[in-house]
Amino acid sequence: MDELVVRTTVYADPKNVYEFLLDFPRYARYTEYLRDVRTAAGDGGPGTRYALTFAWWKLTYTAHSTVTDVEPPERIDWQITKDIDAGGCWRITPNGDSCEVALEVEFDPDSASPDALDLPRLVSFDWVLAKAVPLIRGEAERVVERAVRDLEGSTRDVDLDVYVDSERI
Structure with missing residues (x-):
């Protein structure tokens, strides 16, 4: 499994942060490649x-995902339910007037199903994976930065702590 963790400090009440992150359909506004989220x-x-x-x-x-567990106001766990072995969580850790927020993702690109995509002729599934997997880090960073902006109600330089345990990401 490859792992990616993006964490930062958010200057907002942890309960409000939790409720905000629980509203998953809003995430489509935060990414370049996620077009729609339907409940x-x-x-x-x-x-x-x-x-x-x-x-x-x-x-x-x-992709199809399921919320697998929640621990209000500290954690929201989710899992992708078809075509790839992937999952993760949002972790909210109170810290006085702020909280640390972490988006944690684990996935196995090698578990991705080649049958999941209708590829153009002469395009291999391995080529698609080699190009798409490195985009995951940028997308995760973008989601966290934009969530911070909305949670705090203003724009600022967000200091991200990024952990990656894979050369593919």
Whole structure:
């Protein structure tokens, strides 16, 4: 499994941060490649299912995820439910008048199903993975930075602490 963690300080109440992050459909505003998030079932708690439509290059793909556990106001766990072994969590750690927020993602690119995409002729699935996997880090950083902006109500330089345990990301 490859792992990516993006963390930063947010100057907001941890309970408000938790409620904000629980509203997953808003994430489509934060990324370059996530076009739409539809709630298939649920209210954000365990068992909530989402359909996430991504578009990159000439490809469009809908991933399906499920919220697997929550620990208000400190943690929201999720799992991708088809085509790839992937999951993660949002972790909120109170720290006085602020909190540390971390987006943690684990995934196995080698578990991705080649049948998940309708590829153009002469394009290999391995080529798509080699180009798409490195985009994950930038997307995670962008999501965290934009969430901080909305949570704090202003724009500032966000100091990100990024941990990556893979040369692919």
